[in-house]
Amino acid sequence: MKFVKNNIVPIAIFLLTVIAFYYSEMSLNYLSAEVYTRFIRNMLFTLALILPVTCGMGINFAIIVGAISAQMAVVFALDLNLTGILALLFVVGVSAMLSVMFGFLVALLLNKARGNEMIVSIMIGQLSSVIYQFIFMVAYGTVIHPLNTDILLERGIGVRSMLDAKNISEVFEKILPFKFEGKTYTLFPVLIILVFSLILFYLQRAKIGVLAKAVGSNLSHANTLGIKSNRVRSICIIISTVFAAMSQIILIGDFGTINVYTGHLGLDTFAAAAILVGGASIKEARMRNCFVGVILFHALFITSPMAGQNLFNNPSVGEYFRSFLAYGVIVIAIIMNLRKEKMEKERILRETLK
Amino acid sequence: MKNKKINPPQLIMAVYMLVLLIVTVMIDMNLADIINDALIKWAMNGVIVLSLIPMINVGAGRNFGMAVGLSAGLLGMVFAVNLRFTSWTGFFSSIAAGSLIAAVLGFFYAKILNQLKMNEEIVGTFVGYSFIPIMNIFYTFVPVTNRQMLYPIGGQGLRPKVNLDIYFGQVLDNLWQIKIGKLVIPLGLLLFLWGTGILLWAFSKTRTGMVFSAIAENERFVQISGISVNKYRTIGIVMSTVLAAFGVVVYSQSYGILHLYDGPFMMSFPAVSAIVIGGAGKKKATVVNALAGTFLYQTTYLLSIPVANALLIPEMAEILRTIVTSGIILYAFIFERKDKRHEVREK
Numbered sequence: 238m239k240f241v242k243n244n245i246v247p248i249a250i251f252l253l254t255v256i257a258f259y260y261s262e263m264s265l266n267y268l269s270a271e272v273y274t275r276f277i278r279n280m281l282f283t284l285a286l287i288l289p290v291t292c293g294m295g296i297n298f299a300i301i302v303g304a305i306s307a308q309m310a311v312v313f314a315l316d317l318n319l320t321g322i323l324a325l326l327f328v329v330g331v332s333a334m335l336s337v338m339f340g341f342l343v344a345l346l347l348n349k350a351r352g353n354e355m356i357v358s359i360m361i362g363q364l365s366s367v368i369y370q371f372i373f374m375v376a377y378g379t380v381i382h383p384l385n386t387d388i389l390l391e392r393g394i395g396v397r398s399m400l401d402a403k404n405i406s407e408v409f410e411k412i413l414p415f416k417f418e419g420k421t422y423t424l425f426p427v428l429i430i431l432v433f434s435l436i437l438f439y440l441q442r443a444k445i446g447v448l449a450k451a452v453g454s455n456l457s458h459a460n461t462l463g464i465k466s467n468r469v470r471s472i473c474i475i476i477s478t479v480f481a482a483m484s485q486i487i488l489i490g491d492f493g494t495i496n497v498y499t500g501h502l503g504l505d506t507f508a509a510a511a512i513l514v515g516g517a518s519i520k521e522a523r524m525r526n527c528f529v530g531v532i533l534f535h536a537l538f539i540t541s542p543m544a545g546q547n548l549f550n551n552p553s554v555g556e557y558f559r560s561f562l563a564y565g566v567i568v569i570a571i572i573m574n575l576r577k578e579k580m581e582k583e584r585i586l587r588e589t590l591k
Numbered sequence: 592m593k594n595k596k597i598n599p600p601q602l603i604m605a606v607y608m609l610v611l612l613i614v615t616v617m618i619d620m621n622l623a624d625i626i627n628d629a630l631i632k633w634a635m636n637g638v639i640v641l642s643l644i645p646m647i648n649v650g651a652g653r654n655f656g657m658a659v660g661l662s663a664g665l666l667g668m669v670f671a672v673n674l675r676f677t678s679w680t681g682f683f684s685s686i687a688a689g690s691l692i693a694a695v696l697g698f699f700y701a702k703i704l705n706q707l708k709m710n711e712e713i714v715g716t717f718v719g720y721s722f723i724p725i726m727n728i729f730y731t732f733v734p735v736t737n738r739q740m741l742y743p744i745g746g747q748g749l750r751p752k753v754n755l756d757i758y759f760g761q762v763l764d765n766l767w768q769i770k771i772g773k774l775v776i777p778l779g780l781l782l783f784l785w786g787t788g789i790l791l792w793a794f795s796k797t798r799t800g801m802v803f804s805a806i807a808e809n810e811r812f813v814q815i816s817g818i819s820v821n822k823y824r825t826i827g828i829v830m831s832t833v834l835a836a837f838g839v840v841v842y843s844q845s846y847g848i849l850h851l852y853d854g855p856f857m858m859s860f861p862a863v864s865a866i867v868i869g870g871a872g873k874k875k876a877t878v879v880n881a882l883a884g885t886f887l888y889q890t891t892y893l894l895s896i897p898v899a900n901a902l903l904i905p906e907m908a909e910i911l912r913t914i915v916t917s918g919i920i921l922y923a924f925i926f927e928r929k930d931k932r933h934e935v936r937e938k
Binding site for chain 2: 295346349350352353355356357359360361363364367368370371374375392394395549551553554557558560561564565567568571572575576
C-alpha cells in the first residue's frame with residue numbers, strides 16, 4: 238500500500254496509458270517502435286533536469302538554451318561543408334563549448350533570481366529562442382556571410398527553415414543498425430544515453446552531487462557551512478545545459494533533418510512532464526524517475542490521439558488531452574510539493590513545541 | 592505617487608520608440624494612420640493590462656494564468672454569438688455572460704492560488720497553460736446551433752476563428768468617433784478604457800482597496816489584526832479574472848475576430864511586460880502604470896511592423912516584440928530581488 242501511495246502519479250499514468258493503448262487499437266510492435274524513437278530523442282533532456290532539481294532550483298526550463306547551442310553547431314557544420322565523422326566531432330565539440338558558455342550565462346541570471354528560478358528559466362528560454370531566431374533569420378546573409386550559400390533562403394537573407402543534416406545522420410545510421418518491423422533503427426543513441434547516464438550516476442555520487450544535495454536541502458545551512466552555493470548551482474546548470482545540447486544532437490542525428498527555427502521548441506515541457514510523470518517532484522528527482530517517466534509519458538503521447546479518434550471520433554481530443562496532461566502534471570507536482578513542505582514544517586513545529 | 596522616477600525599462604522603451612518613429616517617418620509612412628492605429632491598439636489591449644492590477648495590489652503576483660479569465664470572456668462571446676445577438680446587445684451580453692463565468696472560474700483559481708502563496712506566478716503560468724486544452728476539448732464538443740461558428744465539414748466543433756463583423760465587430764471602436772482631417776479619434780473606445788481605469792482607481796480608495804495594499808505590504812500584520820487575508824485575496828483574484836474577461840471582449844470586438852482555441856495561449860506575457868514597462872512593481876501597480884505601459888508596448892510593436900517590412904524581413908516585427916516581452920519580464924524578476932532582501936531585513 239505504501240508503494241502505491243508513494244508512486245501514485247506513475248501508477249495513474251500507467252493505467253491511463255493502458256486504457257489509451259486498448260482503445261487506440263495499435264499493435265504492440267508499432268507502439269514499442271514509436272516509443273523507442275521518442276525515448277532516444279528525449280531521454281537526455283529529461284536526465285538534464287535532475288541536477289538543477291537536486292540543488293533546489295526546480296525544473297530548469299532553460300534547457301532550451303542547450304538545444305539551441307546544438308542547433309547552432311549543426312548549422313555551422315553545414316555551413317563549413319563538413320561531412321562524416323568529422324562533422325559529428327565538430328558538432329559535439331562546438332555545441333559543448335557553446336553550451337558551457339550559455340549555461341554559464343543562464344546560471345548567472347538564475348542566481349540573481351533566487352526563489353523564482355522556474356519562471357525565470359521559462360523567460361530565459363523564450364528570450365534566447367527569439368534571439369537565436371533573430372540571428373539566423375536576419376543576421377545570416379546580412380552580417381554573417383556563410384561559405385555554403387545553399388543554406389540560405391532565395392532572398393539571400395536568413396537560413397532555410399529546414400536543412401538536411403545528412404552529414405550527421407549518416408554517421409548515426411552506420412553504427413550498430415538493427416531491423417525491426419521492416420524499418421532500420423540504430424543502437425548508437427542508446428549507447429550515448431548509457432554513457433551519459435553513467436556520467437550522471439558518477440556525478441551524483443561525486444563531490445558536486447553531494448554539495449548540490451546540501452544546497453538543495455537547505456540553502457542557508459549550506460552557506461553557513463562554507464559551501465559556495467552560487468558556484469554549485471552554476472555548475473549544475475552548466476552540466477544540465479551540456480546534457481541538453483548532446484540530446485539535441487541525438488535528436489537531429491536520428492531525425493536526419495534540422496528544423497532551424499522550431500526544432501528546439503516544446504522540448505522543455507516534454508522533459509518536465511516526463512520527469513514528473515515518472516514520480517519526481519520539484520525538489521527531488523532520481524534517474525529511475527526519468528526512465529519510467531519518459532517511457533510512460535511518450536507511450537501515452539503516442540496512443541492518446543488514436544484513442545481519442547476511436548472513442549470520440551475526433552483525433553484532436555486526444556491531442557488536447559495530452560497537452561493538458563503535460564501542463565497539468567506540472568501544476569499537480571508543485572501543489573503536492575508545497576503541501577509536503579507545509580506538513581514537514583508543521584511536524585517540526587510540533588516537535589519543537591513538545 | 593511617491594515613485595515618479597523613470598525606471599530603466601521605461602527609458603529603453605521610450606528611446607526605442609523614438610528610434611522607430613524616426614525610421615518610420617524616414618520611410619514615408621503616414622503619421623496620421625500610425626496615430627489612429629496606436630490609439631486603437633492602446634485601448635484594445637489596455638483593459639487586459641488593467642486586469643492585472645487587483646491581483647498585483649493584493650500581493651498575489653502578476654497574473655500569468657490570465658488564460659483562465661480570457662477563456663471565460665471567450666465563452667461569453669460564444670454564448671452571445673450563438674444566440675445571434677448583434678451590436679450592443681451582443682457586446683453587453685458577452686460581457687455579462689463572460690464575467691459570470693469568470694467569477695466562478697476565478698473563485699476556483701483563487702482556491703488554488705491561496706494554497707500556494709509566494710508561488711502564484713509559476714503555478715499561474717501552468718494553470719493557464721493547462722486550462723487552454725480543457726477549453727479546447729469544450730470547444731470541440733459544445734452544442735452550438737449557429738452554423739457560422741462550426742467547422743464547415745462535419746458540423747462538430749467550433750472554428751478556431753469566428754468572424755464577428757456581422758455581430759458586434761468594431762461596435763465600440765466606431766462609437767463617438769471624432770474625425771479631424773485624417774485623424775480619427777475613437778472616443779467611445781478610449782472612454783471605455785479610461786472609465787475602467789477610473790473605476791479601478793476609485794476602488795483602490797475604498798476600504799477594500801486599502802486592505803488590499805495593506806496585505807501586499809505586510810500580510811502577517813493584517814492577519815494578526817483579524818482580517819481574513821484569504822478572503823481579500825479571493826476578491827482580488829476574482830476581480831482580475833473578471834476584468835480579463837472584459838478585456839478579451841473589448842479586444843475581440845476591435846480585432847473583429849473571435850480567436851478561440853490557442854488564441855489566449857501567449858496573451859499573458861505581453862500584458863505583464865506592458866505593466867512592467869509602465870513601472871509597476873511586484874506588489875504595487877497603478878492605473879497610470881498600466882495605461883502608460885500599454886501605450887509604449889503597443890506603439891513600439893505597431894511601429895516595428897512597417898520598419899520590418901521596409902527591411903524585407905516581415906518576421907522581424909514579431910521577433911522584436913518577443914525579445915522586448917521576455918527581456919522586460921526577465922528584468923523585472925532579476926531586479927525584484929533587491930526588494931525581497933529588503934523585506935527580510937525588516938522582519
